[in-house]
Structure formats: structure tokens, C-alpha cells
Amino acid sequence: MQIAFVGNPNSGKTTLFNKITHQRYKTANFPGTTVEKKVYRTDIDGISTQWIDLPGTYSLHPNSSEQAVVLQYFIEETPDLVVYVLDPLELERQLLLLTQLSDLGMPIFVVFNKMDLVREHQYAVDVEEFSRIFDLPAISVSAKTGDGIDQLRERIEHFIKEKGNTLCSKKWYEAYIEKYRNVLEDLKRVLPAEDNTYRGMLLLSHHDKIAPKWLKEEDRVKLRAIVQSNHFNPIEFQIDDTLSRYGEIEHIVRRIFRKTGSHMTTTERVDRVLTHPLWGVLIFVVMMFLVFQAVFSWASIPMDAIDQGFVWLQRMVGSAMPESALRDFIVDGLLAGVQGVMVFVPQIALMFLFIVVMEKSGYLARVVFLFDGLMRRFGMDGRSLISLLSGTACAIPAIMSTRIIQDQKSRLITLFVTPLMSCSARIPVYIMLIEILIPDRLLLGWINLQGLVFLSLYILGLASAIGVAWVMKRFVRRSGVGMLTFELPMYLMPDWKVVGYEIYDKVRTFVVQAGRIIVGISIVLWFLLSYAPGDPREGTVIVKAESIETSFAASMGKIMEPVIRPIGYDWKIGIGLISAFAAREVFIGTMSTIYHVEESNPEGLKQTLLSAVDPRTGRKVFNTATTASLLIFFVLAMQCMSTLAITKKETGSWKIALLQWLVMTGLAYIAAWLVYIGLS
Amino acid sequence: MAEAVAKVRGKIRSIRDKYLARRLYEMGVLPGKNIQLVRQSPMGRCVYVKSGTTLMALRKEEWEQIEIIPA
Numbered sequence: 001m002q003i004a005f006v007g008n009p010n011s012g013k014t015t016l017f018n019k020i021t022h023q024r025y026k027t028a029n030f031p032g033t034t035v036e037k038k039v040y041r042t043d044i045d046g047i048s049t050q051w052i053d054l055p056g057t058y059s060l061h062p063n064s065s066e067q068a069v070v071l072q073y074f075i076e077e078t079p080d081l082v083v084y085v086l087d088p089l090e091l092e093r094q095l096l097l098l099t100q101l102s103d104l105g106m107p108i109f110v111v112f113n114k115m116d117l118v119r120e121h122q123y124a125v126d127v128e129e130f131s132r133i134f135d136l137p138a139i140s141v142s143a144k145t146g147d148g149i150d151q152l153r154e155r156i157e158h159f160i161k162e163k164g165n166t167l168c169s170k171k172w173y174e175a176y177i178e179k180y181r182n183v184l185e186d187l188k189r190v191l192p193a194e195d196n197t198y199r200g201m202l203l204l205s206h207h208d209k210i211a212p213k214w215l216k217e218e219d220r221v222k223l224r225a226i227v228q229s230n231h232f233n234p235i236e237f238q239i240d241d242t243l244s245r246y247g248e249i250e251h252i253v254r255r256i257f258r259k260t261g262s263h264m265t266t267t268e269r270v271d272r273v274l275t276h277p278l279w280g281v282l283i284f285v286v287m288m289f290l291v292f293q294a295v296f297s298w299a300s301i302p303m304d305a306i307d308q309g310f311v312w313l314q315r316m317v318g319s320a321m322p323e324s325a326l327r328d329f330i331v332d333g334l335l336a337g338v339q340g341v342m343v344f345v346p347q348i349a350l351m352f353l354f355i356v357v358m359e360k361s362g363y364l365a366r367v368v369f370l371f372d373g374l375m376r377r378f379g380m381d382g383r384s385l386i387s388l389l390s391g392t393a394c395a396i397p398a399i400m401s402t403r404i405i406q407d408q409k410s411r412l413i414t415l416f417v418t419p420l421m422s423c424s425a426r427i428p429v430y431i432m433l434i435e436i437l438i439p440d441r442l443l444l445g446w447i448n449l450q451g452l453v454f455l456s457l458y459i460l461g462l463a464s465a466i467g468v469a470w471v472m473k474r475f476v477r478r479s480g481v482g483m484l485t486f487e488l489p490m491y492l493m494p495d496w497k498v499v500g501y502e503i504y505d506k507v508r509t510f511v512v513q514a515g516r517i518i519v520g521i522s523i524v525l526w527f528l529l530s531y532a533p534g535d536p537r538e539g540t541v542i543v544k545a546e547s548i549e550t551s552f553a554a555s556m557g558k559i560m561e562p563v564i565r566p567i568g569y570d571w572k573i574g575i576g577l578i579s580a581f582a583a584r585e586v587f588i589g590t591m592s593t594i595y596h597v598e599e600s601n602p603e604g605l606k607q608t609l610l611s612a613v614d615p616r617t618g619r620k621v622f623n624t625a626t627t628a629s630l631l632i633f634f635v636l637a638m639q640c641m642s643t644l645a646i647t648k649k650e651t652g653s654w655k656i657a658l659l660q661w662l663v664m665t666g667l668a669y670i671a672a673w674l675v676y677i678g679l680s
Numbered sequence: 681m682a683e684a685v686a687k688v689r690g691k692i693r694s695i696r697d698k699y700l701a702r703r704l705y706e707m708g709v710l711p712g713k714n715i716q717l718v719r720q721s722p723m724g725r726c727v728y729v730k731s732g733t734t735l736m737a738l739r740k741e742e743w744e745q746i747e748i749i750p751a
């Protein structure tokens with residue numbers, strides 16, 4: 001059974017969805033494969049159910065590829081129940097989508113959310129009258145205070161068990177559909193299986209924006225023919241559809257909703273400061289500065305604890321097991337790999353904390369308003385800033401988030417440059433290299449010098465993203481119409497539980513998806529580092545490497561050494577760079593494996609690296625020039641195969657993914673070379 | 681600075697651009713509704729607009745597509 005949660009943006013739908021699914025059900029979550037819709041699976045009295053959270057939209061007519069997900073879902077599937085979440089404070093606007101869904105002929109449950117605010121504002125909503133007019137069951141809740149949530153869940157569960165049916169008999173499209181009679185007749189001939197008039201019209205209007213599984217290429221050709229022979233204009237149809245529905249909705253709203261007074265809201269008063277051309281920008285910049293300071297300093301405490309925990313665990317396991325290949329595998333391969341994933345969780349969690357709070361509070365929309373003008377100079381739009389900011393957590397969700405950008409040119413540029421933003425996978429590498437490069441000192445008595453360098457790496461990432469975008473603006477052709485036009489939602493105190501769930505989901509996605517790759521690669525690397533090609537004369541293919549100098553990895557590093565020598569790296573760093581392609585932070589694990597295997601130095605990785613000497617030149621391996629060059633390389637290079645895979649998925653083109661790799665890595669190589677030459 | 685921007689308010693007569701019209705209509709910003717320009721963005725390329733209880737951000741050129749009967 002499928003239960004789909006639908007509603008306008010900012011209706012509190014996702015908050016409600018999270019509260020219902022997380023609070024009670026022991027759910028198996030399948031995160032990450034898509035951001036388009038969140039799916040939870042659970043059994044209720046032996047009936048297997050899927051709970052689906054669709055992106056918020058005002059209408060079934062899509063304006064962006066994210067909204068196309070909603071339409072595609074309803075063209076492809078008929079859920080057993082739609083839970084329609086609406087915000088009674090903006091009642092009129094919430095009813096458009098409801099009438100559209102009702103015309104698709106599905107059971108619908110209407111949820112009046114935010115009832116606490118309705119009471120607070122002393123508005124009056126007649127839910128019973130609403131239920132009577134729409135012929136649909138309705139319930140009032142407050143996702144924030146939790147009022148009515150249990151009743152809602154009970155009613156949904158009751159519906160599932162009883163296989164209930166709540167269909168609205170009214171067909172809203174009847175008010176205007178006469179105008180499209182000829183189109184409808186053609187449509188019936190071409191798609192006889194489509195028995196729903198409204199769904200047929202939606203498919204005809206938007207068949208070029210969606211790809212339902214069952215729609216064959218020959219069907220598309222036929223649909224195009226209908227559009228042409230009838231001079232059918234999808235935009236006109238959408239306008240007719242929308243205005244006709246609103247015509248009826250306006251009357252209904254007057255019967256069920258009473259509002260007292262229309263004064264300036266708190267939101268508008270707050271916006272006088274936060275969207276002020278001067279103060280608004282200043283507040284944003286200061287806030288970002290504090291966020292980065294916080295991510296840097298707060299996360300270090302749990303990160304140290306995780307590191308020490310793993311050191312302890314490795315020692316325990318190491319001493320409990322007899323010396324064997326299995327012990328080496330568990331301690332140096334598996335545990336080291338898991339550590340590489342876990343150490344990273346505090347920073348991802350903190351970064352998402354800030355992004356989710358900004359989004360949930362409504363502030364993110366103001367940021368878009370403030371910076372759209374600036375972003376457009378570089379071929380992007382205000383929404384791109386959200387993707388770029390998310391890119392500081394992880395490029396993968398950030399590239400997915402470019403779907404909210406309607407203009408295809410802006411979207412392409414944004415997703416191309418987003419990986420240049422310093423993602424959290426770079427953080428451990430930055431920290432390690434900065435600690436080697438920069439003394440732990442205070443500047444002017446209060447500014448942490450390492451923190452300052454850390455911030456400047458972020459600025460370098462941002463600057464190069466903007467620079468590349470600026471160049472691309474000149475080369476990418478514009479297609480379609482770009483529009484901004486978005487709602488500035490009411491400011492809300494975020495629901496902290498939901499913020500927690502969202503962070504948990506994102507961290508989980510990282511641990512499960514990226515983590516698998518990281519652990520896998522670190523095991524492969526452990527193998528490459530500990531084993532060597534055998535001697536065919538003795539009949540062995542693989543033997544345990546006597547030292548790292550003879551291992552498989554060493555051969556690989558040595559092969560690439562001529563390429564990386566000019567920017568100051570030896571073959572060991574080369575191994576690190578190979579491994580970093582799995583995920584950048586693996587670099588640390590590799591370096592510790594390389595140096596741990598070679599010379600188990602108890603003082604920790606930093607001390608080991610600081611004292612490492614290149615036997616050929618007699619110079620320190622991690623001298624100033626090499627370390628700085630490496631830092632710059634990590635800022636700019638495309639070293640993440642998951643990102644390339646996601647670029648390919650989102651653009652449908654390997655060419656763009658490859659170009660992204662070439663541009664970033666080329667840029668990185670040149671910049672690292674300049675830094676190396678300049679400093680040595 | 682923001683307060684110095686000439687305030688425009690009135691009723692929506694029509695929206696010239698059809699792409700913009702369908703977007704605004706679906707948000708419930710319809711002909712006959714009140715609309716008011718509240719302020720401009722830092723580089724003056726976006727406007728902060730209020731219609732009914734809805735607060736929105738629009739680009740300057742989008743705003744210019746809205747025909748307004750001044751109040």
C-alpha cells in the first residue's frame with residue numbers, strides 16, 4: 001500500500017511526515033538514491049506499507065524538475081491514500097492542488113496543520129464545513145505541538161486496515177473542460193487505457209517533461225500530433241485550469257475561513273532588518289563567518305574522541321588476536337576504514353544543522369532574495385547559492401538540489417561549479433595539512449591563525465566556483481525561460497526534533513552510501529599496501545610485501561610519479577591521491593596506512609608526516625612548498641567518483657561529468673604547480 | 681535605504697507574460713488581488729512583494745510584467 005504525503009511548499013508537510021514515520025514505526029529507511037521523494041517502508045498489522053514524502057508544490061503543473069517528480073508520480077502511480085497537508089493561514093492557495101488531486105480520483109485525507117498558529121492569530125477555520133463541501137475527511141493537527149498527530153495516525157492506520165475509500169465525487173475540471181472537447185476525444189483514441197480525463201490532460205500538457213515507465217516513444221509521437229492538430233497550448237490550458245479552480249475556491253474560502261484584522265506580521269517586521277540591502281547582507285556574512293568557526297572548533301571535540309576510541313579499539317583487537325593475515329585485515333584494513341568514515345560524522349552533522357535550520361526557519365529564502373542579483377552576474381541565480389552552500393557539506397546532495405533551479409543554463413553552471421565548494425570530505429585533509437603547515441598561534445590575540453587559513457581555503461573554493469561560472473556564462477547557451485518568483489515563507493522556529501531527524505537521515509545517507517565505498521576502498525588499499533607481486537619462478541602470484549617499497553601500491557605510485565613530481569609530490573603522496581578519488585578523506589587513511597606500515601610511530605600521524613624525509617633528496621617530504629601545493633590541489637581537484645556519478649545522473653551526459661573532472665583537475669594542477677614553484 | 685524606495689501598491693489588472701502568469705496564478709496571486717512593492721534587493725535586481733498575506737521575491741523584469749491599477 002502506498003500512502004503519499006502531498007502539500008504546498010511551507011505547509012509543514014515534511015515535518016508532519018517525519019513526526020509520523022519516525023515517532024512510532026521502526027522503519028527501514030532507504031535514503032539517498034533519490035532526493036526526489038523520501039520513502040519509508042513499514043508493516044502495519046501485516047500489511048506492508050510505503051510512506052512517501054513528495055516535494056512540496058503549488059500545483060500539478062510542474063515549473064521545475066523537482067515539481068515534475070510530483071506529476072510523474074501521479075501519472076505513474078495511484079496511491080492508496082493521499083494525505084494532503086495544508087496550512088490554514090494561507091488556505092486559498094492550498095486548495096488549488098487539492099482540487100487537482102481530487103480530480104485524479106484518489107482517496108484523500110485532508111490535514112489542517114499549524115492549528116496552534118490559527119488559535120494564536122485568533123482566526124476561525126470551519127473544518128467540518130470544509131469536509132462537507134469537499135466531501136473529504138479532514139482532521140486538524142499541529143505538527144509543532146503534536147496535537148492531533150496520534151488521531152491522524154490512528155485514522156490512517158484504520159484506513160489501511162479497512163481498505164477504506166474516500167473519494168470526492170465532484171469533478172472540478174468540468175467547469176472549463178468543454179473548451180477542450182476535441183482534444184479530449186483525440187486523447188481517448190490515442191490512449192484508451194487512460195480512463196481519467198484530468199490525468200490525460202496533464203500528460204498531454206507535460207509529456208515532454210516527464211518519463212512515465214509505461215509511456216512509449218510512439219505514444220509521445222501521437223501526443224505531439226494531438227498538440228499540433230488541435231493547436232493545443234499547454235500554458236493556456238494551465239492558466240484556464242488554475243483560474244477556473246480559483247474561481248470556485250474563492251467562494252469556498254469565504255465560507256470556511258474568517259480572519260481578524262490585517263496587520264503587519266512579525267515576519268515583515270523582521271524582514272525590515274534581514275532583507276535590508278545593507279544590514280541584511282552584513283548579518284548574513286557575519287553569520288557565515290561564525291558558522292565556519294563553529295564547524296571548525298565544535299566538531300574537533302567529538303572527532304578527537306572518535307579517533308581515540310578507534311585507536312583504543314584497534315589496540316584491543318590487535319592484542320586479543322594472534323598474529324595473522326586476518327588480524328592485519330581487521331585492524332589495518334577494516335577498522336581503519338570504518339574510522340575514516342565515522343571521524344567525519346560530527347562535521348557533516350554540524351554543517352547540515354546550520355543548513356537545515358536556515359531552511360526550516362525560512363531564512364534561506366531571504367538569502368536567495370538578497371543574492372540573486374549578485375549570482376546572476378555569474379550566470380547562476382539566487383537559488384544557486386543554496387546549492388553552493390549545501391556543497392560545503394557534500395557535493396552529492398548539493399548537485400541534486402540544483403533541481404530547484406528552473407533555468408537550465410543556471411542549473412548546468414551551478415551543478416558544474418558546486419564541487420569546487422569545499423565539501424566536508426576535504427575538511428580532515430585541510431586540518432591535517434594546515435596543522436603541518438601553520439603554527440597553532442593567535443593573531444592579534446584572538447584570531448586563530450589555523451582557523452583563518454581554513455576559512456581562506458573555503459574562500460578560494462568559492463572564488464574559483466564563481467570564476468569558472470563567470471567563464472561558463474559566456475559559453476553555455478540559454479534555453480527556456482528563467483524565472484525567480486518564489487514565496488518568502490513566514491519565519492518559524494524550527495522543530496528541533498525534525499531538524500534532528502533530517503540531520504540523522506543525511507548523516508545516515510553519508511555513512512551508508514559514501515561509507516561503503518570508503519570502507520571498501522580502504523580494504524583494497526590495505527591489500528595493495530600489504531601485498532606485492534609474487535615471483536613466477538617460485539610459482540607465487542601474490543606475496544606479503546616485505547616493505548611498502550615493494551607493494552602493489554608502490555608500483556602504482558611510482559608509475560604516476562613523473563606526473564606529480566613537478567607539483568612537489570612523491571610516489572607515496574601519489575598513492576594518497578589515487579585513494580582520494582574514492583573520497584577525499586581517504587587520503588588521511590592512506591597516509592596513515594603508508595606511514596604506519598612503514599614506520600609505526602606512536603606520536604601520531606602529524607608527527608610522523610612532519611618528520612618524514614625523502615630518501616632521495618634528503619629534504620622533508622611535507623615541506624612548506626609541497627604541503628601548500630597539496631592544500632591547493634585538494635581545494636580545486638575533482639577527486640570524488642560519487643560526484644562524477646551524480647553529475648552524470650543529473651545531466652544525463654558523461655561528457656559533462658568528464659569535462660567537470662578535466663576542468664577541476666586541470667585547474668588544480670596548474671594552481672598547485674604555481675604554488676610549489678613560488679614557495680620552493 | 682530600503683524605506684526610501686517609492687512604494688507601489690494597487691490591484692493586479694493582468695500579468696502580461698504567460699509564463700510568469702501561470703507561476704503567480706498557482707500561488708494565488710490573481711487578477712483583482714492587492715499587490716504591493718515592499719523593498720528592493722541590494723543590487724536592485726529583485727523586489728520584495730506582498731500580495732494578500734503572501735510574501736514573495738520577484739526579479740525586477742518579472743515585476744514589470746504585472747499591470748497594476750494604482751490604489
